[in-house]
Amino acid sequence: MRSLSFDVVVMGAGTAGAAAARCLAQAGRSVALLDARALDGAGARWVNGVPPWMFDAAGVPRPTPPERRGEGAFVMRGAAGRRGLRLDPSPVWPVDMRHLVARLQADARAAGATTIAPARLLELRFDGHRPRALHAAGPDGPLALEADLFVDASGMGGALRRRVPSLARDCPPVPRAHVCSAAQMVCAVADAAGARAWLQAEGLDEGDTLCRAGVAGGYSISNLTLEGDEVEILTGAIADPALPSGPELVERARAHHRWIGARRFGGAGAIPLRRPYDRLTAPGVALLGNAACQVFSAHGSGIGVGLLAARMLADAVTGAADPGAAATLWRYQVAFQRRVGALLAAYDLFRRATQALDGDDVRRLLEAGLLSEPSYRAGLEQRLPVPDARDLLQTLRGALRAPRLAARMAPTFARLGPAVALYRAHPEAPDARALARWSRRVARLFGERPDLAR
Ligand SMILES: Cc1cc2nc3c(=O)[nH]c(=O)nc-3n(C[C@H](O)[C@H](O)[C@H](O)COP(=O)(O)OP(=O)(O)OC[C@H]3O[C@@H](n4cnc5c(N)ncnc54)[C@H](O)[C@@H]3O)c2cc1C
Secondary structure, X not given: OEEEEEEXXXXXXXXXXXXXXXXXXXXXXXXXXXXXXXXXXXOOOOEEEEOHHHHHHHOOOOOOOOOEOOOOOEEEEOOOOOOEEEEOOOOOEEEEHHHHHHHHHHHHHHOOOEEEOOOEEEEEEEEOOEEEEEEEEEOOEEEEEEEEEEEEOOOOOOOOHHHOHHHHHHOOOOOHHHEEEEEEEEEEEOOHHHHHHHHHHHOOOOOOEEEEEOEOEOOEEEEEEEEOOEEEEEEEEEOOOOOOOHHHHHHHHHHHOOOEEEEEEEEEEEEEOOOOOOOOEEOOEEEOHHHHOOOEOOOOEOHHHHHHHHHHHHHHXXXXXXXXXXXXXXXXXXXXXXXXXXXXXXXXXXXXXHHOOOHHHHHHHHHHOOOOHHHHHHHHHOOOOOOOHHHXXXXXXXXXXXXXXXXXXXXXXXXXXXXXXXXXXXXXXXOHHHHHHHHHHHXXXXXXXXXXXX
């Protein structure tokens, strides 16, 4: 068995893992970046929407074509009809993840990171409670990789998380009710006249995204974006056997719009929607990206948050003699929960409330104008809204138009501020008991049994 030693081993070379390897290597750490798949098959392989500010905040240059795809407005409507909301330009950029993943991996390599793929994880070797070596079946045979820090960026399954007893205990698998089944497909336009007729019937311009919300329950969408000779289809719904899956919704869209032609590329998968795990680290281990449930759950977006988290992890361990020391990793946990966890938790409360609605409720929510346009824009941009007097007045008018819906949503709106305040008060100093107390308060806010909530 070949033995190699690094400061950091990153498991998973998707956007979050490749971004972490990039930042850590650029900061002078010796890094190994592993993936179970070949590197050109790692991470998301489809088109994702990402707000441009998140690249800036993560220190990743903004994508340019062909990584960045077209531009247009974002038009949101209920499952049927023409009333709704138009945000022009769209606050999110469509980004081809195949290019972004390749760029992050190439940057990591250019900064000195060693990439190893495909590599199958065999076991973790511990010294007491702390992992010290990872054994894997690499492309050229068995490998023993020693490191001070192991980063689990292996996606929702959490390949390392499941093997570290304290994390397996505190970060349980995400229940189906909090998982989104999503699919994204780019297809050729088979009938240009049919496509133009659809644009006209919907009152759209080329490049606009039409988001139909509530097509399969309160938390579901079916989006279409027509650009040149291609159409992007994005779908998602709660992974409930009673509801259609993301791939089924894509096939419905293709069957309904006969002008959509052959598949060019795309993919499907599960997105964890629950708020981030309360605990993101254990001695020698950090969770990152989907493995940490670092997802903006109101629309199941994990790319930008994963990039931010990767930057925060690298910043937290900068200059530390031992990047895997519990006190060092606590800095990552505090920074993330206070700055980003607060946002994710608040929007997760909102996601849970919309999930309980049905398609008609979603249409009413949009048509009554219960939420102002700046609130929708903030939601798509993955920021907290800062409502002014006009927004409040609009919400009030919407509440008068849809009083029962407003009454149902009111308790959730009332918890958003306390959620943000609680996350901003995440314990500053490493203290397991203070974290447990904080976790119990979070669980109460989310109406969960504290022993099941982590
Ligand atoms: C159809 C769809 C549409 C989406 N749309 C959007 C969107 O518009 N905007 C947005 O922001 N987000 C979107 N998301 C979510 C986003 O794609 C994920 O949140 C993001 O890809 C998570 O990145 P990650 O690096 O944490 O994990 P992943 O992308 O899942 O990467 C994990 C990597 O780890 C590897 N791995 C797994 N197990 C092991 C192991 N044992 N050993 C080594 N490697 C392992 C995998 O091969 C993979 O390459 C969408 C998701 C789906 C499925």
